[in-house]
Amino acid sequence: MLISRRKEGETVLIGDEIELRIVSVRKKKVILGIIAPRDVKIVATKLSAAEMANTMAAANSVNLDQFLHAPSGEAEAVLFLLEGSKDIGNDR
Amino acid sequence: MPACQTKFHGVLTYEPEQVLHIPNGLFGFPQETEFLLLELPSARPMAFLQSVRSSNLCFISLPAQVIEGEYRLSMTGGDLRSFGYSDAAPPVMGKDVLCLALLTVGERQDTTANLLAPVVIDIARHRGMQVIVDAPYSHQHPVSTPGLKYRAD
Numbered sequence: 064m065l066i067s068r069r070k071e072g073e074t075v076l077i078g079d080e081i082e083l084r085i086v087s088v089r090k091k092k093v094i095l096g097i098i099a100p101r102d103v104k105i106v107a108t109k110l111s112a113a114e115m116a117n118t119m120a121a122a123n124s125v126n127l128d129q130f131l132h133a134p135s136g137e138a139e140a141v142l143f144l145l146e147g148s149k150d151i152g153n154d155r
Numbered sequence: 156m157p158a159c160q161t162k163f164h165g166v167l168t169y170e171p172e173q174v175l176h177i178p179n180g181l182f183g184f185p186q187e188t189e190f191l192l193l194e195l196p197s198a199r200p201m202a203f204l205q206s207v208r209s210s211n212l213c214f215i216s217l218p219a220q221v222i223e224g225e226y227r228l229s230m231t232g233g234d235l236r237s238f239g240y241s242d243a244a245p246p247v248m249g250k251d252v253l254c255l256a257l258l259t260v261g262e263r264q265d266t267t268a269n270l271l272a273p274v275v276i277d278i279a280r281h282r283g284m285q286v287i288v289d290a291p292y293s294h295q296h297p298v299s300t301p302g303l304k305y306r307a308d
Contacts, residue, residue: 109287109294113272114183116294117285120214120257120269121184 159191161205162213167191174207175276177283182272187212190283192276202255204274214274216255220248222268222298228254228275229289238277238284252277258298267295 067075074084081103084096097105156168175190189207194200200221206212219226232242246252253276256268270292276283 109271110182112294113269113285113287116259116267116269116272117181117183117214117257119259121212123213123215123258123260 159205159207160210161191161193162211163203164193164195164205167193167205172281175204175281175283177274177285179284181214181274181285182287184212202253204255204257215258215260216274217258217268217298218249219254219256219268219270219273222256222296223270223292226254226270226292227290228252228273230275230286231289234284234286238275238282238286239280246275246277251279256296259295266298268298269294270296 069075069085071085071088074082076082080100082098084098086094086096088094099105156170158166158168160166169191173191175192177188177190179185180187187206187209191205191207193203193205195203200218202216202218204214204216219228226248228246228248230238230240230245235241235245238246240246240251248254255274255276256270257272257274259267259269261267270288271294272285272287274283274285
């Protein structure tokens with residue numbers, strides 16, 4: 064990894080077309096400005112991790128009975144009323 | 156009364172006011188903005204987020220605090236404001252909001268929970284938002300809760 068010291072307002076060029084600017088530094092937060100061609104995809108690492116986790120979670124195709132170790136036969140009673148939802152977070 | 160074909164629970168009818176609105180959708184699923192929050196009495200506190208428009212899309216979730224007892228919901232200032240709160244008065248988990256971690260349930264690998272990007276649900280307003288928390292939580296946090304291991308028998 065190349066480590067480069069920069070102050071607020073200074074820039075770094077990556078290749079010929081990508082410019083990275085340190086817009087501001089406040090306590091523990093750095094605001095970066097990125098100038099790049101339109102076809103360069105820029106995604107924050109955390110966002111890409113969150114998208115990946117959602118995609119994997121959406122692919123769950125489990126047999127619920129086996130997963131829950133309990134019959135899901137009471138399925139018609141499952142419609143969850145949001146009004147009663149306060150109980151969920153208070154279970155512990 | 157509208158009906159919804161669900162992934163796990165057959166066809167369910169619901170009242171329009173029971174729909175949970177997530178205006179921005181979920182990460183990677185921006186078009187999914189309406190869900191039903193379902194639960195099975197025998198599976199509490201697990202909750203199911205069933206998409207209204209996509210019958211085959213249903214997320215399985217657990218409250219983040221059930222997975223990680225010390226879990227704190229640290230939303231960024233921008234997320235707080237767009238969700239109707241502020242840095243000075245953030246929402247309280249279990250009182251103002253539910254904070255649900257979506258689970259990836261594997262037949263072969265362990266179940267994991269996305270503690271990095273929980274779905275936060277405003278209880279009073281029936282509105283939700285998936286946020287990336289401002290804390291070093293994993294998007295693949297191993298879930299060790301007994302009884303949550305998939306048993307293929």
